[in-house]
Amino acid sequence: MSDRYLSFANSNAGRRLLGALGLPAPLRLERWRAGRVRPVDGALLIGGDGPLAAAANACLLRLTDQAFAAADGQFGLPRWSAEAGPKLKALVFDASAIASVEQLIALRDFFQPALKSLDQCPHVVILGRAPESLKDPLAASAQRALEGFSRSLGKELRRGGTVQLLYIGKGGEEQLEGALRFFLSPKSAYVSGQVVRLGAYSAQVADWTRPLAGQKALVTGASRGIGAAIAETLARDGAEVVLLDVPAAKAGLEALAARLGGRSLALDICAEDAAARLIEALPDGLDILVHNAGITRDKTLAKMSDELWSSVLNVNLRAPQVLTRALLDAGTLRDNGRVVLLASISGIAGNLGQTNYAVSKAGLIGLAQAWAPALGKRGISLNAVAPGFIETQMTAAIPFAIREAGRRMNSLGQGGLPQDVAETVAWLAQPGSGAMTGQVLRVCGQSLLGA
Amino acid sequence: MSDRYLSFANSNAGRRLLGALGLPAPLRLERWRAGRVRPVDGALLIGGDGPLAAAANACLLRLTDQAFAAADGQFGLPRWSAEAGPKLKALVFDASAIASVEQLIALRDFFQPALKSLDQCPHVVILGRAPESLKDPLAASAQRALEGFSRSLGKELRRGGTVQLLYIGKGGEEQLEGALRFFLSPKSAYVSGQVVRLGAYSAQVADWTRPLAGQKALVTGASRGIGAAIAETLARDGAEVVLLDVPAAKAGLEALAARLGGRSLALDICAEDAAARLIEALPDGLDILVHNAGITRDKTLAKMSDELWSSVLNVNLRAPQVLTRALLDAGTLRDNGRVVLLASISGIAGNLGQTNYAVSKAGLIGLAQAWAPALGKRGISLNAVAPGFIETQMTAAIPFAIREAGRRMNSLGQGGLPQDVAETVAWLAQPGSGAMTGQVLRVCGQSLLGA
Numbered sequence: 001m002s003d004r005y006l007s008f009a010n011s012n013a014g015r016r017l018l019g020a021l022g023l024p025a026p027l028r029l030e031r032w033r034a035g036r037v038r039p040v041d042g043a044l045l046i047g048g049d050g051p052l053a054a055a056a057n058a059c060l061l062r063l064t065d066q067a068f069a070a071a072d073g074q075f076g077l078p079r080w081s082a083e084a085g086p087k088l089k090a091l092v093f094d095a096s097a098i099a100s101v102e103q104l105i106a107l108r109d110f111f112q113p114a115l116k117s118l119d120q121c122p123h124v125v126i127l128g129r130a131p132e133s134l135k136d137p138l139a140a141s142a143q144r145a146l147e148g149f150s151r152s153l154g155k156e157l158r159r160g161g162t163v164q165l166l167y168i169g170k171g172g173e174e175q176l177e178g179a180l181r182f183f184l185s186p187k188s189a190y191v192s193g194q195v196v197r198l199g200a201y202s203a204q205v206a207d208w209t210r211p212l213a214g215q216k217a218l219v220t221g222a223s224r225g226i227g228a229a230i231a232e233t234l235a236r237d238g239a240e241v242v243l244l245d246v247p248a249a250k251a252g253l254e255a256l257a258a259r260l261g262g263r264s265l266a267l268d269i270c271a272e273d274a275a276a277r278l279i280e281a282l283p284d285g286l287d288i289l290v291h292n293a294g295i296t297r298d299k300t301l302a303k304m305s306d307e308l309w310s311s312v313l314n315v316n317l318r319a320p321q322v323l324t325r326a327l328l329d330a331g332t333l334r335d336n337g338r339v340v341l342l343a344s345i346s347g348i349a350g351n352l353g354q355t356n357y358a359v360s361k362a363g364l365i366g367l368a369q370a371w372a373p374a375l376g377k378r379g380i381s382l383n384a385v386a387p388g389f390i391e392t393q394m395t396a397a398i399p400f401a402i403r404e405a406g407r408r409m410n411s412l413g414q415g416g417l418p419q420d421v422a423e424t425v426a427w428l429a430q431p432g433s434g435a436m437t438g439q440v441l442r443v444c445g446q447s448l449l450g451a
Numbered sequence: 452m453s454d455r456y457l458s459f460a461n462s463n464a465g466r467r468l469l470g471a472l473g474l475p476a477p478l479r480l481e482r483w484r485a486g487r488v489r490p491v492d493g494a495l496l497i498g499g500d501g502p503l504a505a506a507a508n509a510c511l512l513r514l515t516d517q518a519f520a521a522a523d524g525q526f527g528l529p530r531w532s533a534e535a536g537p538k539l540k541a542l543v544f545d546a547s548a549i550a551s552v553e554q555l556i557a558l559r560d561f562f563q564p565a566l567k568s569l570d571q572c573p574h575v576v577i578l579g580r581a582p583e584s585l586k587d588p589l590a591a592s593a594q595r596a597l598e599g600f601s602r603s604l605g606k607e608l609r610r611g612g613t614v615q616l617l618y619i620g621k622g623g624e625e626q627l628e629g630a631l632r633f634f635l636s637p638k639s640a641y642v643s644g645q646v647v648r649l650g651a652y653s654a655q656v657a658d659w660t661r662p663l664a665g666q667k668a669l670v671t672g673a674s675r676g677i678g679a680a681i682a683e684t685l686a687r688d689g690a691e692v693v694l695l696d697v698p699a700a701k702a703g704l705e706a707l708a709a710r711l712g713g714r715s716l717a718l719d720i721c722a723e724d725a726a727a728r729l730i731e732a733l734p735d736g737l738d739i740l741v742h743n744a745g746i747t748r749d750k751t752l753a754k755m756s757d758e759l760w761s762s763v764l765n766v767n768l769r770a771p772q773v774l775t776r777a778l779l780d781a782g783t784l785r786d787n788g789r790v791v792l793l794a795s796i797s798g799i800a801g802n803l804g805q806t807n808y809a810v811s812k813a814g815l816i817g818l819a820q821a822w823a824p825a826l827g828k829r830g831i832s833l834n835a836v837a838p839g840f841i842e843t844q845m846t847a848a849i850p851f852a853i854r855e856a857g858r859r860m861n862s863l864g865q866g867g868l869p870q871d872v873a874e875t876v877a878w879l880a881q882p883g884s885g886a887m888t889g890q891v892l893r894v895c896g897q898s899l900l901g902a
Contacts, residue, residue, distance in 0.1 A: 321592065359596045
């Protein structure tokens with residue numbers, strides 16, 4: 001089958017169609033390897049003259065050993081030029097001072113020369129102010145316009161590049177380093193075209209090589225695929241992990257837990273006593289709660305049985321609701337805790353044959369949005385991560401043509417890896433990531449699909 | 452060229468690929484014809500037991516002469532069953548009482564039998580409560596889950612069907628009739644997968660055959676394409692229209708204005724005296740302001756000149772900002788006025804080769820969102836309409852393969868017509884549509900593209 005797709009893709013008609021769909025020739029993405037220290041392995045260019053550039057500059061030399069400025073003498077950094085400068089691995093542009101249509105030209109002026117000197121897999125971060133935080137509607141319009149820019153640039157970058165827009169609220173500067181360490185490094189290899197809001201939050205990571213040291217984490221559905229990668233990545237970052245999965249997965253679960261120096265918990269999250277058993281198993285409390293367990297039972301609504309509908313909703317949506325509430329009420333989930341809900345692009349865009357799944361995932365997004373303000377008072381953050389096409393046993397079972405379409409229809413022209421989702425969860429689990437809450441972060445290579 | 456696409460689409464490989472992309476065989480959509488009276492030309496089924504069903508029922512017999520209920524004796528309507536009932540042209544389901552995961556099964560129970568008895572081009576409306584208006588996070592999660600359902604259903608319907616989700620705020624029930632007349636009729640033929648919020652607003656349409664009677668409307672870029680269709684539709688609905696376009700388009704503009712019994716105004720909206728001339732030309736004030744004028748100057752950012760960037764931003768974003776502010780300050784735009792900004796899916800999802808255009812359109816969306824609260828105090832609404840692929844001279848000039856992809860990648864499998872955008876603008880221009888403001892409404896046949 002694969003050959004037939006390849007030959008179609010390389011025919012004239014195929015090239016034209018795929019090109020029209022925005023499907024580039026895929027490139028092997030760089031990924032983070034355990035033991036690596038510097039987030040940016042190459043030259044970083046910073047530009048823009050708002051206060052956020054200064055905040056970014058304060059941590060710049062911990063991110064890279066080759067930092068350049070776009071303007072003469074800015075931050076005492078050497079000036080980069082397209083002619084003399086090295087190829088660029090990372091770009092940071094502070095657009096937060098842009099308050100009018102005329103000033104938006106600064107985007108073109110900064111990015112145009114840099115685009116001609118990009119290294120492989122470059123990472124771009126644009127900094128702005130959330131439009132809803134601005135009083136002047138014209139300034140809000142200009143800041144909202146950045147979204148059109150960053151999403152378009154994500155579609156133009158090629159070479160495995162990513163672009164994000166970070167809206168930094170008052171006090172959010174303090175958590176910029178954690179965000180830049182994620183979005184400028186290969187940890188965010190498969191995250192692109194995203195808009196993230198950071199608010200004020202006080203917490204410090206003591207050791208960036210083990211940002212989750214001293215934290216206890218629970219991951220559901222941890223025996224394989226994305227869940228296993230999440231457990232592994234949280235453990236790599238220093239967390240003490242508790243791996244949960246259904247009793248049938250016990251053997252694999254125990255083996256993985258042993259390898260990660262963690263514990264396993266064979267438990268059906270839909271069982272009536274699940275919450276009680278969880279609370280009992282976590283007498284010392286919990287800092288990081290990752291609701292990853294999920295199932296699909298695809299069928300068009302016309303043929304959807306009560307059983308298919310309810311089983312998906314119970315596992316994917318009801319169990320996270322019930323368990324989170326119980327862990328909160330029992331005081332097991334501690335103040336300043338991190339809750340991450342695994343949603344899906346289907347929960348954003350809807351999907352044919354997945355009314356049950358899309359409902360469950362949209363419900364998780366709603367849960368994060370609705371519950372975040374109340375939990376924020378205890379320093380607890382609650383976010384949804386929405387994977388696009390990730391290479392797992394689950395997606396390997398998808399029929400060829402649908403799989404191939406899902407895999408290619410994004411700005412990076414390929415599927416992501418479980419590690420890509422895991423890195424995102426691990427970033428959201430960091431102490432300082434309390435600056436982000438009630439939001440959805442897609443891990444989709446900037447999938448074309450959306451709403 | 453067209454033949455080659457068709458033969459590819461009908462080959463085995465093509466069918467598989469296009470099927471995987473969710474591209475159905477396109478069907479000729481029904482559209483509204485001047486003179487028609489009833490919004491629903493066939494049987495309407497209502498279900499769900501929240502208070503919104505009762506509000507919808509209050510106007511049901513003005514929408515159709517064949518109304519049925521899903522439950523025995525509800526609203527004194529005959530009960531519909533899949534075996535006995537007629538084919539269904541419209542479905543209204545009140546999901547607003549759903550507050551838990553378990554209750555979501557009501558969606559399947561209502562829609563499953565109805566899906567087997569759909570007429571051509573059926574229109575579905577699901578009613579709910581905005582998640583952000585609910586205190587209980589689990590209830591908010593359930594209401595947010597409706598979005599996953601409606602968007603999935605939109606992808607499953609086929610037969611030219613559309614699905615929308617209306618979140619009705621306190622007092623929003625009063626404007627339900629206007630919304631249902633739009634979303635259940637062929638006026639919304641190319642609108643699907645949308646989520647709309649309606650708040651409290653007091654205004655009444657006196658005569659539904661001429662809902663804009665007594666209103667004065669200005670449409671920019673009105674000489675052809677979407678702008679001409681908007682002017683025509685506003686005039687059909689009773690508005691007195693003023694058509695504006697650049698001096699070069701004067702001849703066509705005058706001819707159209709004469710045909711519509713309106714006035715023409717040949718004016719460059721970017722000229723320094725544009726605002727002053729507009730105010731002078733509208734001594735009696737203005738009720739409806741449609742910023743439709745827009746240009747594209749596509750180029751990747753790497754090759755984007757200052758001129759290409761600035762011309763697009765000035766026409767598409769700066770002019771609407773400047774003119775709206777001037778018309779407000781001069782008192783020309785009256786209280787309870789309606790402002791509609793023509794955005795684009797590019798402004799939502801970004802687009803390769805359109806950084807300038809996407810920035811301008813995202814900026815318009817930001818303008819609507821940011822300015823709406825302040826203008827709401829004067830009863831003025833401000834919304835963006837985002838067309839997807841619309842068949843115009845502009846899209847006819849797009850290279851074949853890109854055009855074909857854009858045209859097919861939506862739930863209706865075809866491009867929309869200028870009339871589809873015009874009907875949407877005309878609905879937003881109605882007195883009662885002040886219930887909706889600060890929002891974006893896509894006219895895209897539920898395009899797969901999004902963010």
